[in-house]
Amino acid sequence: MIRIFTPADMDRILEIEAQAFPKSPYSRRIFMNLYRSNPTTFLVYEEGEILGYLVYTPEGYIISIAVDPRHRRKGIGTQLVREVFRNSTGEFMWVEVRETNAGAQVFYEKLGFRKKGVIPRYYWTEDAYIMVR
Numbered sequence: 750m751i752r753i754f755t756p757a758d759m760d761r762i763l764e765i766e767a768q769a770f771p772k773s774p775y776s777r778r779i780f781m782n783l784y785r786s787n788p789t790t791f792l793v794y795e796e797g798e799i800l801g802y803l804v805y806t807p808e809g810y811i812i813s814i815a816v817d818p819r820h821r822r823k824g825i826g827t828q829l830v831r832e833v834f835r836n837s838t839g840e841f842m843w844v845e846v847r848e849t850n851a852g853a854q855v856f857y858e859k860l861g862f863r864k865k866g867v868i869p870r871y872y873w874t875e876d877a878y879i880m881v882r
């Protein structure tokens with residue numbers, strides 16, 4: 750089931766975040782700020798427990814997505830991004846991806862996103878691709 754995040758989900762989101770982005774996880778404070786700015790577009794995927802999350806802006810900018818490593822390659826990420834397809838209001842959807850994150854690049858390409866530009870040193874030591882659909 751995909752539903753809107755509530756603050757009671759926070760501890761589990763932080764667990765998934767720590768596994769997905771061990772070098773630069775978002776903090777509790779960052780997630781609370783994201784929730785305040787995007788209260789209806791911060792989603793969790795739940796099947797017994799929370800297995801993934803996605804936060805995006807209503808216009809279609811994907812801020813962050815992560816799936817529990819034990820449950821990847823089962824279509825959960827795809828189901829979450831399809832919610833953006835269904836609900837975003839803008840003409841484009843876009844996301845920044847680390848140049849070294851080849852898995853995520855393939856994931857977005859399969860969903861119809863294409864690399865449209867590079868932001869040099871977006872992650873300080875690493876460039877970002879902007880991928881647009």
Ligand SMILES: CC(C)(COP(=O)(O)OP(=O)(O)OC[C@H]1O[C@@H](n2cnc3c(N)ncnc32)[C@H](O)[C@@H]1OP(=O)(O)O)[C@@H](O)C(=O)NCCC(=O)NCCS
Binds near residue numbers: 770817822844845853
């Ligand atoms: C990127 C991520 C969200 C994908 O979630 P997921 O639930 O595993 O994705 P799906 O199962 O829906 O994958 C759909 C397709 O994308 C492609 N794909 C997904 N992960 C991939 C990987 N690591 N390597 C290559 N292709 C991949 C595959 O084609 C896959 O289809 P297949 O399994 O039938 O081959 C997940 O790997 C993750 O949490 N990564 C760490 C956090 C991250 O990098 N987030 C994105 C930052 S911009």
